[in-house]
Amino acid sequence: MHKSWTWAALLLALLIPSLASAANALGAAGLQAQHTALAPQLARNAFGGPLVLRSDEASRRIDGEVYAVLEHPFARVSSALSDPVQWCDILILHLNTKYCHTQAGPGATRLDVRVGKKVPQSLSSASKLDFNWKEPVVRPDYVAASMEAPDGPYDTSNYRLLAEAIPLDANHTFLHMAYATSYGGASEFAMQLYLGTIARDKVGFTRAPEGKGEDGYVGGMRGVVERNTMRYYLAIDAYLDSLEAPAGQQLEHRLKAWFDATEKYPRQLHEVQRDEYLRMKHDEVARQGRPQ
Template identity: 35%
Template sequence: MSRCPVAWMIWSPSQGGRSRRHRRSALRRLLFVLLLACWPLSSVLAQETLREEWGAEVARSPLAEPIHVASEERRYSISGSVHARINEPFDGLATVLGSVAAWCDILFLHPNVQACLHDDGEAPAAMQLYVGRLESPLAAAERLELRLRVTAVGENYLAIRLEGSRGPYGTREFLLHLQAIPDEAGHSLMYLRYSLAFGAPARLALRAYFALGGRQRVGFSVEAIGADGEPRFVGGVRGMIERNVMRFYLGLVVHLETLAVPEPERLDARLAGYFAATDRYPRQLRELDEASYLALKHRQHAAQQALRPR
């Protein structure tokens, strides 16, 4: 993933939508959309519908944590999603995650995000993401423009979108979509979806990547159980998008967990926390050892600071 210049970018719900379970899930999603149209009149019913659906997704996760990862590949688009229960109260999420500065901090933790600049003065708030290979200098990074939109915020529901119309290598229609609702005992349920469309240049770059260094890389969805009893994880672009949406999700959680850390110590705390979180899944997410990751991000942070207006 990380050594491919487009591989960090790619997302969705699980494949196989023709099954009865997925038809039921689609009907529940449609019901929720209709309920939202009547918000707040039907907010309690909508929240319960969503809690039931998301809770069921989390419950069937094969992971040791309450996280379920899925993906879907179509001809010219890819998507990946995370359903999760987080140990954070819903109150305050909108204030924190409605900030473009917070999202810059979250996305910067990804090894391939070399810098992120933001402008809170625009409406909607804008950010510029610099994306490149692990070993590449900032001057060689590709730039991606994103806009932050808080599309719904209330006592029981939060929806935030990060959108970009054009990206490098023929990619387009970027969307990082977060939804959250309160759960019992000070927890929250969250749904994070990452999607994009791509053209011929991105297709060629991905084909070359998977023919070479990315051949053995896998995601989180279990396609089958082998004769040895071990799970067989999805690969290819679906594996890639699952790795990336999981990285974004873990970065978001680490950001929330380190808000109380004093500002001078916050970067180090977030970098260490992010490495520890991703290293729980070494098969999918291990790119560097801890010392190399920390050194890389400190160099990138210094270069990012040099980009900021004086």
Template identity: 40%
Template sequence: MSRSPHLPVSWTRTLCGAVLFAASLQACLAAPPEPAAPAQALRDTHQRLSEKLDHSSFGRPVQLDSSETPGGLEGDIYAVIDHPLPEVTAAFKGSAHWCELLTLHINNRRCKTATAQGRETLTLYVVRRYDKPVEQAFELPFVYRVANATPEHLSVELSAASGPFGTSNYRVTLEAIALDAQKSFVHFSYGYDHNMMVRLATQAYLATFGRDKVGFTVVGKAPDGKPEYIRGMRGLVERNAMRYFLTLDAYLSTDAKDASERRQRHWFAGAEQFPRQLHEVDLDTYLALKREDRQRDGAR
């Protein structure tokens, strides 16, 4: 900027400084805010959900959210658990640990770990119904990754690019922070994408054979005053998200040696707290299926 011959040098400098300050201020105001660090972001979420957690309908500080998008489904569970963060980190670091906990789910009949190209992988064998033989299971090949593990924050991610029957982009994530020396706050997320044919076929099933199946979100009241629960696609993802969350809870809560059946009993008891949504079989049938899986894979 050229200096006016009628202005003193000091005024010109002041004017230049003011222009530069205004430009800097405008740039600062236009710049997007820095994203919060992962641990702080999860703390902010805990603070935002604190009232819902304190008054949760689950009988414990748990909040479940679900969403249906044009591309797929996602379920998120937030919970305060009575386990310190070092214990949570020790339990959920390692793909072998995840294989043990994921096979607590009634439809998961086998799990194998491997290392490929420097990445840990985890392949889950899932049947469409608990009573189908393992030979009819479809495979879900996950890449396992510890995204962050510090004294204040844990983040574990499982991702599978493709799945069965036109599904894709499976994603399972677990985040945790310490609330105090004995408690942690966790966020568990489960989701996947599907094509239009899968969406329509699932909706048709849920409207006929699966019409009595419900999720956890209360959408109204029945004439008798009882809660009306969400149905359809969101009900589907809520049921599965809760089943997987209960595998985490059972794995953490039973750490004794040779604890397979103890964990199975814990998972089953957790699911039976919500019979309207999660009841499938009696305890003896569930334990027999899991015993069969252990014997079959143990003999290999």
């Protein structure tokens, strides 16, 4: 049974950076329309800031997306999101990301990503996702970047991660980040086992229909999607914020900022202590500069 739980936990980690239907780019005009339509929710929500989080669960597919106003100039956001090397610096902030390294090939760039447990782990025991980096769209008024992995371990497939943004004013940018993935019957069984046992008390951010959920929040796969959507949004924001610090202080700044931001939502996101996280991530960042 313990091995089944471990397999399921790793499977859920694999479902973090991926997407299908929610991951379609809206384009500059579409983003502007969404910013207008979501204005009431951006101004007033449970997050205490301009953020809208959405999730959906369908037959053997999960989708998640976030819309947020970033307190960063568009030029900084565009430069970061359109660079696969900087994406590795973003992805490694997440607890489950153990390694990320870019590999440039003839006419294509790949991201070698390893995911696994929320504690220190050897790369040989982590699971590999081989992302194909798509050529980003970079314009003065719009940026869009995406990466795709058609196949994954544990009966998963069709991974995709998307981020797009438009400028709002000199110091603010509107971001749309989305992801989803497909999974087969074996994966579904493992996930249900995990969610029904050691992860049964974990929740997301959306209020559940009356009489359902834990503490009034959605659980299950929607909870998984929402927790990791938030973690990746906070990773992007922490990374962008760290770019204002001197080069030698940026890593420490973003690690502390990411962890402290997640602790604002302890019911959903608390997993490890701050010192444990910092030690683990310093080690993982050190090894991710080396091809494996």
